[in-house]
Amino acid sequence: MKKPFPKVPDALARLLIVFAVVIGVTIVVVKFVIPPRFKDTNLQWADTVQRENAKPVRYAGAVACAECHEEVVVEKRKGYHRDLSCETCHGPAKMHTDDPDQVKPPAPRDRKFCPLCHTFNPSRPRGFPMINPVAHNPMKPCFSCHNPHDPKPPTVPRECSACHGEIARTLSVSHHVQLKCTTCHTVPAQHRVSPRVIKPTKPSNRDFCGKCHAKESPYKGSPKIDLATHGEKYVCWQCHYPHLPEVD
Amino acid sequence: MDRRSFLKRLLSSLAFSGGVLGGFFRVLPAWGQEKEEHAGKLWGFGVSVDKCIGCARCVIACKTENNVPKEPFFYRTWVERYMIPKTGEAVVTNIHTGLSPDAEVPSQPIFRSFFVPKLCNQCAHPPCVQVCPVGATFSTEDGVVLVNDKTCIGCRYCIQACPYGARYLHPATSTADKCTFCYHRLNRGLLPACVEVCPTQARVIGDMNSAASPMTRFKRMNKIFVLKPNLNTEPKVLYANIDGEVR
Amino acid sequence: MNPAMIEKLRELLPQVTGYIYPNEIEVHWGILIVVYPYITGVVAGAFILASLVKVFNVKEVQPLYRLAMLTALAFLLVAPLSLVSHLGHPFRAYEIFLTPQTSSAMAMFGFVYAWYLMVVLLVEIWFDYRKDMIVWSREETGVMRHVHRVLSLFSKDISDEALRFDNRALKVITIIGIPSAFLLHGYVGFIFGSIKANPWWSSVLMPIVFLFSAIVSGIALVILLYMIIYPMMGGKIDMKCVDKGMSFLFYAVIVDFSLEFVDFIHRIYQSEEEIKILGELVMNKLFFSLVIVQVLMGMLFPLGVLSAIKIFRRFRESEELRKLLYFVSLILIQGGIFSTRWNVVIGGQMFSKSFRGLTTYKMEFGGIEGLLYGLGLLALPLVILAVLLKILPAWKEFAKAPQA
Numbered sequence: 001m002k003k004p005f006p007k008v009p010d011a012l013a014r015l016l017i018v019f020a021v022v023i024g025v026t027i028v029v030v031k032f033v034i035p036p037r038f039k040d041t042n043l044q045w046a047d048t049v050q051r052e053n054a055k056p057v058r059y060a061g062a063v064a065c066a067e068c069h070e071e072v073v074v075e076k077r078k079g080y081h082r083d084l085s086c087e088t089c090h091g092p093a094k095m096h097t098d099d100p101d102q103v104k105p106p107a108p109r110d111r112k113f114c115p116l117c118h119t120f121n122p123s124r125p126r127g128f129p130m131i132n133p134v135a136h137n138p139m140k141p142c143f144s145c146h147n148p149h150d151p152k153p154p155t156v157p158r159e160c161s162a163c164h165g166e167i168a169r170t171l172s173v174s175h176h177v178q179l180k181c182t183t184c185h186t187v188p189a190q191h192r193v194s195p196r197v198i199k200p201t202k203p204s205n206r207d208f209c210g211k212c213h214a215k216e217s218p219y220k221g222s223p224k225i226d227l228a229t230h231g232e233k234y235v236c237w238q239c240h241y242p243h244l245p246e247v248d
Numbered sequence: 249m250d251r252r253s254f255l256k257r258l259l260s261s262l263a264f265s266g267g268v269l270g271g272f273f274r275v276l277p278a279w280g281q282e283k284e285e286h287a288g289k290l291w292g293f294g295v296s297v298d299k300c301i302g303c304a305r306c307v308i309a310c311k312t313e314n315n316v317p318k319e320p321f322f323y324r325t326w327v328e329r330y331m332i333p334k335t336g337e338a339v340v341t342n343i344h345t346g347l348s349p350d351a352e353v354p355s356q357p358i359f360r361s362f363f364v365p366k367l368c369n370q371c372a373h374p375p376c377v378q379v380c381p382v383g384a385t386f387s388t389e390d391g392v393v394l395v396n397d398k399t400c401i402g403c404r405y406c407i408q409a410c411p412y413g414a415r416y417l418h419p420a421t422s423t424a425d426k427c428t429f430c431y432h433r434l435n436r437g438l439l440p441a442c443v444e445v446c447p448t449q450a451r452v453i454g455d456m457n458s459a460a461s462p463m464t465r466f467k468r469m470n471k472i473f474v475l476k477p478n479l480n481t482e483p484k485v486l487y488a489n490i491d492g493e494v495r
Numbered sequence: 496m497n498p499a500m501i502e503k504l505r506e507l508l509p510q511v512t513g514y515i516y517p518n519e520i521e522v523h524w525g526i527l528i529v530v531y532p533y534i535t536g537v538v539a540g541a542f543i544l545a546s547l548v549k550v551f552n553v554k555e556v557q558p559l560y561r562l563a564m565l566t567a568l569a570f571l572l573v574a575p576l577s578l579v580s581h582l583g584h585p586f587r588a589y590e591i592f593l594t595p596q597t598s599s600a601m602a603m604f605g606f607v608y609a610w611y612l613m614v615v616l617l618v619e620i621w622f623d624y625r626k627d628m629i630v631w632s633r634e635e636t637g638v639m640r641h642v643h644r645v646l647s648l649f650s651k652d653i654s655d656e657a658l659r660f661d662n663r664a665l666k667v668i669t670i671i672g673i674p675s676a677f678l679l680h681g682y683v684g685f686i687f688g689s690i691k692a693n694p695w696w697s698s699v700l701m702p703i704v705f706l707f708s709a710i711v712s713g714i715a716l717v718i719l720l721y722m723i724i725y726p727m728m729g730g731k732i733d734m735k736c737v738d739k740g741m742s743f744l745f746y747a748v749i750v751d752f753s754l755e756f757v758d759f760i761h762r763i764y765q766s767e768e769e770i771k772i773l774g775e776l777v778m779n780k781l782f783f784s785l786v787i788v789q790v791l792m793g794m795l796f797p798l799g800v801l802s803a804i805k806i807f808r809r810f811r812e813s814e815e816l817r818k819l820l821y822f823v824s825l826i827l828i829q830g831g832i833f834s835t836r837w838n839v840v841i842g843g844q845m846f847s848k849s850f851r852g853l854t855t856y857k858m859e860f861g862g863i864e865g866l867l868y869g870l871g872l873l874a875l876p877l878v879i880l881a882v883l884l885k886i887l888p889a890w891k892e893f894a895k896a897p898q899a
Contacts, residue, residue, distance in 0.1 A: 402583015
């Protein structure tokens with residue numbers, strides 16, 4: 001085989017030819033044979049967004065229910081469940097909006113359902129209404145007393161522990177167990193109806209606790225301190241948790 | 249060489265090298281430089297930890313809406329429960345489909361306790377997008393990170409790279425999957441499934457570029473925290489009233 | 496959905512201690528991803544050993560040169576098999592070359608691999624064997640003759656000038672090859688080291704540590720193969736060569752050990768947030784594989800043995816004793832480096848990114864992510880090496896013209 005490039009050694013020339021062929025074929029295949037959708041990420045991404053948008057929807061959204069069920073929506077709007085979507089309890093309802101007569105979303109009637117949110121649990125935020133499902137009106141379905149769309153309790157809660165279960169439980173093992181909530185907190189009646197709007201009062205100065213705990217106090221059953229010197233400038237509850245005031 | 253020609257050479261070489269350096273710095277990624285403001289939508293998500301009641305309706309709704317397997321090994325979103333004793337380690341559990349009665353009582357008395365919903369943070373600097381070898385995961389213009397399950401090769405690099413554990417390999421498609429803010433719902437004007445069913449509005453979503461959106465209010469009224477800020481992923485899921493124990 | 500897989504995950508749940516993010520129950524990178532850095536490590540290490548001959552002119556290890564190159568090639572050919580087998584969609588693997596994401600180390604590695612295979616390894620082997628293949632093909636008959644003719648790209652020129660060019664080309668390619676080998680395996684270290692989400696992996700030292708443990712495993716494997724294959728072919732082991740090779744191995748082990756020790760001390764001293772869970776990880780899940788196999792058996796024991804051989808005269812005088820000690824050390828080193836890979840890959844997935852819990856890895860026996868397949872992938876390069884040694888004999892003294 002004659003040498004195409006006389007200055008280039010034979011071995012190198014052969015190698016370069018092999019490389020040139022491989023690279024050339026690769027370039028030709030990639031540029032001309034392979035279709036753009038395999039090479040262009042922008043095309044692929046646009047296609048992905050299209051496919052995402054075409055995915056089916058299973059939850060119709062609260063707005064969709066109002067079209068046909070306006071009375072329920074109006075009823076719910078002012079009650080304690082106003083922040084809930086219909087589908088929170090009734091499950092995915094898109095198919096129902098597509099064919100309202102054939103497909104009906106379930107209405108949960110089981111006593112196991114409402115406690116999913118309302119069982120007492122110490123991790124739940126304060127003031128959230130919680131019950132002990134075993135003790136609270138056993139065997140009675142929840143909706144027999146509480147309309148799910150406007151779940152006012154049939155009677156205004158008598159005990160603060162209905163919503164303040166954690167505090168009640170803490171208090172029950174403390175030295176303050178005999179104190180009623182109203183001993184320290186003045187509770188307007190409206191608080192039981194609009195708990196987040198009308199709040200109970202809290203004591204604001206050391207003299208309040210001093211009523212029982214000052215040296216001079218006539219009350220017999222409490223530890224006494226000198227109000228003038230004990231705890232410097234702080235109010236009492238900056239150190240002592242009133243619901244569990246033990247100093248260990 | 250005399251002083252004049254020396255000075256001439258010095259000045260011209262300085263100018264030249266200055267030009268070269270300036271050009272070089274233009275090539276570097278624009279991290280320290282001004283970011284252009286987005287004209288369009290930018291989806292953000294807000295989580296109020298003090299509102300979450302741990303009912304797990306969001307977990308179930310997400311699994312229903314997005315074909316996520318029902319088993320407790322694959323989640324696009326999940327809810328953690330923190331039980332912090334007075335002294336000692338916090339106890340953390342995943343509540344899966346709701347609070348299970350037998351897992352309730354920790355060995356130490358609870359001092360502080362709360363629920364934390366978690367989901368893909370749709371980071372503005374997503375490490376998952378950075379490491380995907382084939383460009384199967386990408387950020388859309390409105391700030392959502394999606395996965396192209398037609399090109400994903402299932403190498404799982406993105407799953408390793410996510411600091412939040414938000415990604416998993418979908419057993420049916422063998423591709424990476426994760427929360428998409430229910431992108432298919434957002435584009436129809438619907439809320440993501442988890443936001444839709446949350447009974448206490450612990451989850452909100454909105455356009456962070458809009459003056460009147462749930463997210464704008466969320467950012468105005470709350471002290472905001474993001475998960476693992478030290479990793480500089482710039483998450484778009486903002487947490488309000490979260491505790492330092494949360495990782 | 497695979498019910499068997501779901502069952503397996505369910506079995507893992509009770510083994511979890513503490514809290515892990517729920518998606519972390521599945522260990523994503525298993526035995527195949529442990530095998531992979533081990534294999535590329537051997538490639539890099541074998542090449543470094545070969546370069547000692549060509550670039551640094553260490554004449555004593557010349558008998559190892561061709562074996563090292565062929566070992567590197569055999570292992571390099573198997574490396575991508577390990578990766579592609581592990582993918583969720585192996586038949587989409589070509590996408591790495593069509594739509595590579597330039598910010599992804601894994602994507603760029605595809606090109607580094609292609610570069611190293613084509614431009615460094617194959618070309619170097621070709622230049623080294625070209626003259627011999629021409630000479631052999633002249634005397635052979637049948638299939639082998641054609642194989643050698645094709646492999647030498649039908650060249651016939653074995654003039655002095657051509658041979659001088661061959662040698663110069665070899666030197667140049669080896670010089671390019673050394674940083675390329677560093678890049679090949681350093682990249683694998685970077686793939687792990689750049690993951691800021693995982694503090695067990697995320698470290699500036701990761702590529703360096705990977706590289707030096709690769710050098711250790713590569714040099715050790717080539718010497719081990721030499722000590723096994725050469726007597727099998729009827730030769731007597733050249734102890735000067737082995738001693739020199741083990742010397743280099745000794746230095747490499749010292750550097751590797753120092754690097755890992757520094758990393759260890761550094762982590763404990765800095766005591767960042769993750770130190771608690773990492774400490775638990777090492778003491779509970781990785782105790783056997785890290786403390787016993789990787790450190791004690793894989794590094795300290797061989798170090799001790801090699802130091803003793805260097806210091807005490809008795810070892811220098813007894814060839815049989817040295818051979819035995821070398822052999823044992825080389826095997827322990829292989830186990831130690833494999834264990835290193837295991838501890839990095841599997842260890843990094845045993846703890847949760849919440850820093851609150853540990854999970855576990857149950858390796859299957861069969862199936863594509865199973866032990867059997869992993870061992871097969873480790874054995875396959877040896878099979879390929881056997882074939883290569885038949886076509887391209889590594890030692891001139893045994894390269895008689897093969898029959899048709």
